[in-house]
Structures are given as C-alpha cells and as structure tokens.
Amino acid sequence: MGYMLASRKTKKDNTLVKVGDVVIGGDHLTVIAGPCAVEDRDRYIKVALQLKKLGVQMLRGGAFKPRTSPYAFQGLAEKGLDILEEAKRITGLPVVTEVMDTRDIELVARCADVIQIGSRNMQNFILLKEAGRTGKPVLLKRGLSATIEEWLMAAEYVMNEGNSQVIMCERGIRTFETHTRNTLDISAIPAIKHLSHLPVIVDPSHASGKWGMVAPLSKAAVAAGADGLLIEVHPCPDEALCDGGQSLTPGNFADLINEIIPVAEAVGRKCLFKTKPLVNKSIM
C-alpha cells in the first residue's frame, strides 16, 4: 500500500504546478516570500510591494498560525485573509497561506492561490483530503519527523482526491543538533526528484531558524535541484510577532537574490529576475 499517484514510476514526466502565470516544477526557479505571519495591514502591503519590485513570484503570509504556546500570537484569522486579498489585488501576485482546520477550508480556499499544509499537520489526514478536494494547488510541508516515504504518502492523500497539484516543501527535520532550529535535509531534494514527479521547494528560514543561514542554505537548495524557495522576509524582523530571528529584511533579501541568480544559472535553471534586482530605496 505504498504511494502510487505520487510515484515517478506511475508518471515519468515532472508535474508542473500552475498558479496563475507562475509554473512550479519546470525550468524556472520560483521564489515565494513574505513575512511568517500577517500582522498588520500597512506593513504587509508595504513589504508585498517591495517583494513585487524585487521580482518575487508569489507572496506568503500566515493568517492562521500554529504556535507551540497558547499564549503566543495566533494569527489574525479572517482579518489576515482580508489583508492577503488586498495584497493580491494591489500587487497582482498570487498568495500561499496555511489552513489548520477543516472548518476553515472554504474560507481559506477562497483567498489562497496555494493552500499550505504546515509541518504539524502533515499527518492531519482529513485536512489533507479536504485540501485536495478544493482543487487548489497544495504546498505540503514535511513533518518535523516525517520520513520521505511518509511525506509522499501525505501527498498521496491529497492526490487521491483527484488533485495532482502538490508542491513538496522541505523545511528541516528534527535531529539531535541544537545549533540550528531544525536540520535542513538537503538530500530530500534529489530523493523526491528520484522517487516522485512532484516539484520540491525549500524553506531555509524555518529549517535554520537563523537569518544569517538563509543565503547559504538557499544556494545549496538551488544547487541540489530545488524548484523553488520559500523565504521569510519581514520589514522589521526585530518587531515580528512570530519568527523574527529567521526573517530577512527586504534589503538582505535583495542581496540574497543577487547571490542566487548565478547559482541557479550554473545548474541550468532560469530565473525570472531578468536583471539584477535593486531595492527601491524610496519605497523602503
């Protein structure tokens, strides 16, 4: 009873996940960026515009936030979705946002261009089914201690609902090492490429928990064959209500893109950043 729909044996060609004009899993590198959580309307719109200028292809931002502590900021919920809607309208960029509760699926699916299933819900099998049924592309984060096989089995749950638009997202696994928040399993990229036809992207921000590691890990991911990156960018990381320590400023993010472009080209991957991105100082 292994995975079949997700298997490379069943389908030889790479699956292309299409989100508006964006295609994930083809020749291009897809960069998704934004703050961990949607915290404030003005700030979100501002950073969204900056990211758009920098050539980012999709926005991220959590309206519903899974937090270890019940006393931590839990997200703006519907209000967060409204802000995402506005950001979409203003920037024209699609958004990816997380759903945590089957009861919110419809609500989230109305706003989200891509529905995110978070690490802690990777084996929330009913949520996987419901996400699959929306027909929207699903970004499936790997569970903290999920094997590659279990992760593909989770994708199978989505696909078994008739939805083949699944993006696998490696975000670090839990190991004994404490220097980083999690251990980025870089081998998962060639493993998924070998075992499955689904696209795979990497979230270096959550994997390391340290903004200073985002650049080297991003370059490593691209070099290893990742189809895209999911990166946290916050206008003022020090004031972030969630995961500020791993967020880049827009300025650092612009530097990162400049570092990634030559690596992407070195492995034959096209970038949508045609020219050297420049941070528009007047906006920042």
Place this chain on the structure above:
Amino acid sequence: MGYMLASRKTKKDNTLVKVGDVVIGGDHLTVIAGPCAVEDRDRYIKVALQLKKLGVQMLRGGAFKPRTSPYAFQGLAEKGLDILEEAKRITGLPVVTEVMDTRDIELVARCADVIQIGSRNMQNFILLKEAGRTGKPVLLKRGLSATIEEWLMAAEYVMNEGNSQVIMCERGIRTFETHTRNTLDISAIPAIKHLSHLPVIVDPSHASGKWGMVAPLSKAAVAAGADGLLIEVHPCPDEALCDGGQSLTPGNFADLINEIIPVAEAVGRKCLFKTKPLVNKSIM
C-alpha cells in the same frame, strides 16, 4: 510564555482525572485496553467482555483511524462509535476513543468518556482547544518528535479552555533505532511527574510495535511511576486490520496482568485486580 496551568509550580497536588468510578492519577494503577481499531461489532463486544472479566477499567478502540496510507483501513467512523456505545452499555466500562477532526468533536464527545488526541495531532492546536471545550477528560498522546516541553504546552492548550482533566500518554518517540517501531522514553514518566501535576500513562504497544515487548515495557512503566497503561488487545491479532503485530491476545493480556500486579505493589501502587485474573475459558 511557558506552560503555567500544567505546571507543578502552579499546582502542587496531583491532578486526579475522574472517569465515572475510575480515578487516574491517584494511588491506583489504571489499565485501559482494547483493540487498536473497532473493526467488527461481534468481535469488539466479545473482547470487551473478556477485558471486563479481567478487571480492565476502561476500554479503548478507534472509530476514526489516522493511517499513513490513504489506502489503509480508515476506521468505521460513526458506525464504530455506535459499537463503542453498545460495548459501554453491555460492560458498564467507560471508553476512550480518538477524534481527528474538529467537525467530529461533538459526535465523538457524545460517545467518548475520554477523548483521545493522537500523536499526529498533538500540535493540531485547534483540535486541542475544541477537545478542551467539551469538558471531557482528554488523553493526550505525545507527538512522535515532541519534546516534553512541547507536550506540556499542548496540554496547556486544553487546560486554557478551562479543562484540567488531561491525561498525558507516552507512546514512544522517533529516534534512529529501527529495532522497535518507536523508542519508549521511559524518562518521560519521572519528567512529567516532576514538571507537572497531570497524570501520565504509557502505551507500550505503539511504543515498541512488538507484542513480545509489551510485558517488559509495561512493568518498566509501572516501576518508573506511571499512573496507568494503555494496551492493545485483539481477539485475533493476525487478522487485525490495524497494528496486529503489537496486539496481545486476551490470554497474553491475562498473563501480563499477573506479571504487573507484583511490580505495581512493589512501588506502592494499588491494583484494582483484587485476585489473580483468570481468563474465562467459556467466554473465549
């Protein structure tokens, strides 16, 4: 923003979780047993009666089953709850059963005396909140790679809804070792006792994945101070639709109880098995 309601610092005395006549967290050892999943009405009722005869205090049985593969048996759902209801009526024993979806909370809470949150949902925070709101005792399984602190934080989510009736259940963590399905973290028992006032029980069946290890691990758990055990017993493990390899037969389970009683007494814990349990041959 640590856990407060779950902390021993906030409340010095042990919390007693009361389920009908059963008290978990006091002087007595509580033994909960039954098959992993409710698969068939006649079989479930039969094994429930056998367990009742053996002195078991609570029945277990999953109606909704979290399975790694979408192609594996997913549980009988509502029909399973009906069977549990009938087993309760016939045996007079309370039941613990798992909920996986916030939309099923009411349904499950109507039948369950104790609501189980499974390992894969330990950080399904909305489910924790909803389980807390039912007011029913919650059996909270430790996540596969949850630290003790994260596990207590999950309990805090339940307690923050005004529900202090939480039973912590250690069921093995994920490590590099492959000989056992998971690694029973026996140290979690004294750790929870030290850090919290909540009762802690152990599931040696899921921890090891091997029925031959259930007896030594059960004795170890009791010796280390566990308030109870959650054990899989199936009338015909070879025919089980789920986790047969780790299930005891009623006969093996009777032997297990005979082995546990002296260990429980050696650590000053009372057993509700007043006399040597005998498997009623006519029933089996």
Place this chain on the structure above:
Amino acid sequence: MGYMLASRKTKKDNTLVKVGDVVIGGDHLTVIAGPCAVEDRDRYIKVALQLKKLGVQMLRGGAFKPRTSPYAFQGLAEKGLDILEEAKRITGLPVVTEVMDTRDIELVARCADVIQIGSRNMQNFILLKEAGRTGKPVLLKRGLSATIEEWLMAAEYVMNEGNSQVIMCERGIRTFETHTRNTLDISAIPAIKHLSHLPVIVDPSHASGKWGMVAPLSKAAVAAGADGLLIEVHPCPDEALCDGGQSLTPGNFADLINEIIPVAEAVGRKCLFKTKPLVNKSIM
C-alpha cells in the same frame, strides 16, 4: 555478515559473566557503584567502604576519562589505577574501570576485574579486539547513536578474540529530547535478551544526567529485566570533578537500594542485599 557468537540462535542459554564471586546474567541483580572518576585517594576509599557496607557487589571508577573538552579533568591515569588497587585490597570488591587507549590495555587489565569500553569507543574496533584478548570480562557501553545491531556487532569483535565474557550496558542514546542528557532506551533490555545470550545492565546516571531520575529509571530497568545496574555515587556530588549532577550521595543510594529490592523480587530476581541496607552513620 551479522553477529553469530553474540546471537541467541548460536547459544540458547544465558551467558553468565563471572567476576570473582559475582555472577552477572543469572538470577541475581548485580549492583555496581562508585564515583564517575577516581579523584582523590581518601575520598575514593571512604565511599568504597560505604558501598561495601551497603552490599554493593562491584566498584566503578574511572582512571582514564573521556571528556568532551581538552580543558576538563582527564582522570588521574596510573595514579587512579593505584587507588583502585588499594580500594580492591581494602574492600575485597572487584572493580570495573575504563580503557581508552590500546597502549594502556595491559596496565588497565592488571588492575581491572572488568574492563569497560566507553560509549565513545564502542566502535573503536581495535580497542575492542585488544580488550577481548585480555581474557578479562568486558563491560561494553552502547554508543550514543549505536543501533542495537551495531552494539551486538561490537560485542562480536570482543567475542571473536575468544572472549565470551561480555556485559552489555545500556546508557542512553542521543535523541532530539533535551530534558534528559540522553534518552534511556528501556526497550534495549528485552531486545538484547531476545537477540542475544549476553547479560545486559543499565546505567541510569549517564542516561538521565540527573540524580533525581536515577531511582525511577533503576526501578524501570530492573522491572524490564536488566541483570544489573551501574550507578554513580559520590561522597560530595557538588564537588565532583566529573558528572556531579547525576551522582547520588551514599545516603540517597541507600534509599535507592531499599526501593529496588521489592521491584527486583516482584520480577523474580534475587538480591544480594539480604536485609534492608542501613547506612552506617559512623562511617559517613
């Protein structure tokens, strides 16, 4: 190319490891105790006499200490061995002590009744061979991330030199959990008993790194079928040069023995502590 000499398939009966009058692996529980390191002649002799009074069957104490930092106390080396010799003469008890270097094997074997191979050297294969060649019993600690199979393979290295006197010692494995120093793999006890004929003992002091956990873990180990315990006892844990936080005082150790005796008897294991041990106040 699996293990053969260490396998239960090759030899059905339990191996009895004999150290003078002490037999490890039979009906009796063997308790080995002492400070982590030999630090001072007078203190070591004093605690050795206390342990003798309490009925301990073997002394432990490191003369050569493997330390993570080159700036930490590295052991008294030959001077430590001299102190162990004197303690043996005065108490009449055998000693177990660690060897770290093939060049010291002869020196250590002259003093040690049991040669200890530490966790960090479990796959120091040449040291295993040399320890095997001495003909002395070998106490083989499990490596921090060694699987049970690799651990038995390490025993096979010793046995392949014609030495069947190997004692397996579970001392905790490295996992993601940080509450304890290591995670005691209690399942390793029934696993070794099932796979091998070799005796298995448990070191709850190194496993937890917390003296308050030594009692519950010791009881769990005995209940799960361990043939013995290796426990750190230090006259003044606060002043210990090594691992003070996990050491019991002689008084706490006497309490521990009182707690262990009924558990040992509950699982059919005889104790050499015939009467309730009493700490001789005049000696302490």
Place this chain on the structure above:
Amino acid sequence: MGYMLASRKTKKDNTLVKVGDVVIGGDHLTVIAGPCAVEDRDRYIKVALQLKKLGVQMLRGGAFKPRTSPYAFQGLAEKGLDILEEAKRITGLPVVTEVMDTRDIELVARCADVIQIGSRNMQNFILLKEAGRTGKPVLLKRGLSATIEEWLMAAEYVMNEGNSQVIMCERGIRTFETHTRNTLDISAIPAIKHLSHLPVIVDPSHASGKWGMVAPLSKAAVAAGADGLLIEVHPCPDEALCDGGQSLTPGNFADLINEIIPVAEAVGRKCLFKTKPLVNKSIM
C-alpha cells in the same frame, strides 16, 4: 571550558591548511578523491592516475578500515600504506588516509600527507592528541551523532597539541530518516564558517550512501560554502570490498566535475580544473 583555539573569536582570518602545493580554506575548491579502501595495488595506481588526469588535488584511500562487523574486510594495513606511497610517487599527489590506533600513528604519519580521524573516532581523545602531535594536517570527520560544538571540541584536542592544521569534514549525521545512509547536515558548513576559522569540506559519498546522490549533494555543498569535497571513486564499484554502492566510476566523477565547476564559479570559488576535464579513454 568551550573551544578557544578553534574559535573565530580567537582568530578572525580563515586558517589555510597547506598540503604541499594544495591550500585548503582559501579561494580554491579542493577535491580529494579515491576509493574508500585500498584493495589492490594495480587498481589503486590505475584509478590514482585517472584522478590525477582529471585534476584531482589529493588522493584518498583507507589502509586501516573501521568496519561494523569483525567479519568484513578490515583493510590491507601496512601493505595498504605501501600502495599509497607508490601512488604518491607515481602521481605526485598528496594522500589522506585514516589512523585508528595510537600505536599506528607513526607508521601512518610517515606515509600520510593528511591524517584522517574517522567518524567513529571523533571522540577518541587520545588518538586526537597523538594526531595533533605529529604536526601533520588532520582531516577530522564529524561523528555520527556529534553536535557541531562537540566536533569543534574534538578539533580543539588536536589544536591544543600545537597543531592548527585541522580540516573539518561533514559526512552526514544519524537521524530517523532511512532513505539515505546518513543525513548530510548542509547547515554545518555555514555554522563552522561562522563559529570557526577552520576550513570545512564535505563527504557526500558517506553522507548519502548512494552514488546517484553524490552530484546534487556536492553541488549543494559547494554552493553553501564548502572549501572542498571528499569523494569516493572506484574503478569497479560493483566489485568494491567496501562501500561500492556510494562510489562513482571515474567516468561519473568526470561528469561530476563538469557540473561542479560552474557552481563553484557562481559562488566565487576558483577551481583548479582549468579546462573541462576529459577522461582519457586510453587509460580507462
């Protein structure tokens, strides 16, 4: 009592490890290659010449092999060192080879240009000291479950003997994931660069245990900032006595180099492979 000599705080500039003309830790990417074990004189010389032609800067090959089973090939020992000597003479390339026993240090140091300390001996502290005393550069593999801090502490043992020529080698850590033999901790590269001035290289062959993953992991390592690569190349992987499954053929290795060069250049690292390497068909 942390590491001091190995710390970036103590020494701001990168340490350059010099092995003849080869400099590790500077602007160039250093590629070390060869079979896991020296198995046969003619084969080793042949592959050494092929690697030389391909522009490899240093040869690897084990004369003493740490093997999990005592029944596995243990290496040719002194005879293996003789073959390495001959390969050095013929190719003019320096060699790195492992030492496992303090008694062999002199012997190994006479032949080796770089002394390798293997993963299983990373905390064989006496071996670290003796390797340090030789004054030869030391290639220090990370232990299977060593934290980055413990690994730097092991380097400190070498450096504390007055030897600053230490090369850190990440080779995968042990986690729950079983798809790969170990989990390459790609984050260790920026971590070591941040915490220490020592050079860091990556062994993708041992990390993955799969030759098909060597190319993507090598590119990832270079993109993340590694100073070099240690790669297994065997003339006939299927016939290898050790680790054949993770070895590249010389042809695959030539392809790998062609893939690495543009990635190295993309991150500003110079390659000593001036032109596209071509496998000399007449030699192969």
